[in-house]
Amino acid sequence: MTRISILDHDRCQPKKCNYVCIDYCPGVRMGEDTITVDEKTKKPLISEELCSGCGICTKRCPFNAVSVINLPEALENPVHRYGQNLFELFGLPSVSEGDVVGLMGPNGIGKSTIIRILSGELKPNLGNFQDPPEWDEIISYFRGSELQNYFRNLSEGNVKVVHKPQMVDRIPRYVKGRVEDLLLSIGSERTDEVIEALEIGGIMKRDISNLSGGELQSVAIAAAALREADFYYFDEPTSWLDVRQRLNAVRVIRSLADAGKAVMVIEHDMAALDAMSDYVHILYGKPGGYGVVSNRRGVRVGINTYIKGFLREENVRFRREAIEFKVKPPRVSDEGDVLAEYSSMKKSYPEFSLEVDEGTIYFNEIITAFGPNGIGKTTFAKILAGVEKPDTGKVKKNIKISYKPQYLSSDYPGTVDELLYEKAPGYGSNIFKSEIMKPFNLEEILDKKVEELSGGELQRLAVAVTLSQEADLYVLDEPTAFLDVEQRLMAAKAIRRIVEGRNSSAMVIDHDIIFIDYVSDRAMVFSGKPGFNGHAGSPTELREAMNRFLMEVGITFRRDKETRRPRVNKINSFLDRKQKELGEYYYLKAE
Known part of the structure; x- marks a missing residue:
């Protein structure tokens, strides 16, 4: 198995432990440079070629800063590595016109790294962080896949990319003025349509520095959707938003794909991800250590696969137990102490x-x-x-x-x-x-x-x-x-x-x-x-409350037959119309 060593620089405190990892390393004791000291950072550097994987340094480190990870045999060359003893990413998702592709996985597994690579903000080094490759080598690495043409066009400036960042609360640091100044300056013909869809007309005169988190998120989505581009990347677009606002965001993001654009989203709200995506990629590995991009799956199958915790095609189990959703019997209002x-x-x-x-x-x-x-x-x-x-x-x-x-x-x-x-x-x-x-x-x-x-x-x-x-x-x-x-x-x-x-x-x-x-x-x-x-x-009772709330929002949910998780019905679909006629907004009783 391939082995990587990860050092958490935030935890590592050599002044307090006096490099105990070096003192106890068997390789160092035999005269090898298995662990050395970086002259710039004064942090340990672990040689993955010389490391035997004994695990002594991980056990001796008083701050749990060292991890030695055995990678699955199927993993070969990484797409990107941040540096020696730092995070490593294997594989990239596919992007396609007219589709919304979702990324699922835990924090620290490489989702934002992927969007930074695909948006052109981060040049993939193919694991060679000491002597990063040029674009010709990167393009050749992806030969035979749709990413070959993508990176060729990206390197030549032939594609327009828009990236809605994750940390929208930082926007006021860089963008000044009123909301209308920002959105109208983009000059899109769809400005009024998007403002109405996101229900942000009431804050157009407000200064960006005075917006709440949810308002900043809606404005960021609007600004991204109004720009003319070929590829759109949205990093956690529903954070800070309430249920109604999340569904508004879903509609706007879906409208881009319906117009023939390629869209990719990172999203932790499975209901929102289900409603906006056509396909999903699941990321697994060890957060902060390495991340692997799975094959592309249809959105229903992909989310259900994530819930089960087992990738059948890759023969990988990334969670011990499946997540179970149960339909609870109604709790009587005057029941209990x-x-x-x-x-x-x-x-x-x-x-x-x-x-x-x-x-x-x-x-x-x-x-x-x-x-x-x-x-x-x-x-x-x-x-x-x-x-x-x-x-x-x-x-x-x-x-x-x-x-x-x-x-x-x-x-x-x-x-x-x-x-x-x-x-x-x-x-x-x-x-x-x-x-x-x-x-x-x-x-x-x-x-x-x-x-x-x-x-x-x-x-x-x-x-x-x-x-x-x-x-x-x-x-x-x-x-x-x-x-x-x-x-x-x-x-x-x-x-x-x-x-x-x-x-x-x-x-x-x-x-x-x-x-x-x-x-x-x-x-x-x-x-x-x-x-x-x-x-x-x-x-x-939950179902009664949900019915009342969803009736106000104007959407219906059903339960997935396989996992029992709630799923949003498409607006005006047969099931959506049927449930609204029956007044059953939060799934049918028979489900």
Whole structure:
């Protein structure tokens, strides 16, 4: 088997360990240069040619910074490697005119690297990072495939490419002025059509620096879709968006493919990916170590394959167990012991008001709350958590609450390990390791400084700390933001185990329909006029709540016959029309 060695530069701290990996390496002891020191970075350099794969350095490293990975025998030459002991990518997906191709896989597996390569921002080095090849060699490497012509045209400037980046919150750093100045300057004939489709007419006069995350995402999608290009790349286009906005984004992205353009998307919301894509590529490997691009599959088959965790054609199992979706029987509204009750409540601000219907929370249940952005969900969460006080009404029982806010702070001065020691009860115990540490994969970030964490890492840490508290009710505001599919479902399982194991309950606010379906016992719907007024209905049976919500949005879902996951029906399809006639927006009862 081919072997690669990976060094996590963020974790590696040679000043604290004095190069313990070098001291214990058998090769070094025999006089070989198996591990040396980089003169520039002062970090260890591991020779993959000389490394025997004994694994001693990985076990001795006190910061878990070293990984020695045995690659599958079928893997040969990489498409790109960032440097010695750094991430390696094998294979590239195919792009085709008139199709939307989706990329699925965990964070750190190479999806954004792929888009950077295909968009021309990163030149593939074919694994030769010391002496990168010229375009002629790259084009020759892909001979016999459609990528040969693609890279030839890309190198000659004969194709136009548009890339919607992942981190839209950074846009105000580089783009100044009002939204209308940005979009009108593109000069597209479709400007009014796209503005209407994304429902952003109301923010056209606003300054870009004053937009929320969801508004920035919609503007970024609009700016990308309005530019004239041959290939469009969208990196996580539904982050920050509510359900309605996600479906608006789906329609705009699909319209590009319908116009004959080639489109590629990275997306962690499986329902949105299913609705917008024609084909998908699954990426597997070891996050941060190496990534492999699978064969292209039809979108339904591809997502179902991902859920099962086994690539039949490649004979690769990348997950031990399949993800199981179950249709839960309706929970009777007055069933179980009452944990807490709240009366009808009102909360008013100068420009926004929220009304909340009375409700009951039972022991051992997970209630999800969903609705448009700017409708009062976060305000309701703050009232439950005691951060805000309602103008009228109250929570009737005095219960202990653990609260994770929507927007996370990374200003803690120390490491993740230090934060957990300070703020997570039971840190270091076997129960903490099994219930919190392992599900959220915190081992890999323990030595990182909190202020240096990525969005996904910070989210995992925040949810983990919230769930580690002894509480009667866990209030989690958008716990899936920045998480990949695996992490979202792992978080759902962890929330369920904590709730049932501690005889407590949870209130979860989120926009991912599949996550909501997976985790919910009951649900509550928020409606109204975003930014002006909101109304929170009482918690009710999930299917009833979904029917009410989806009727307002105007879409229908069905269940996949093979995996039971929710799937969006195409607008005006036979099943869409049938379900709307029956008033069954969230799958037919027979399913």
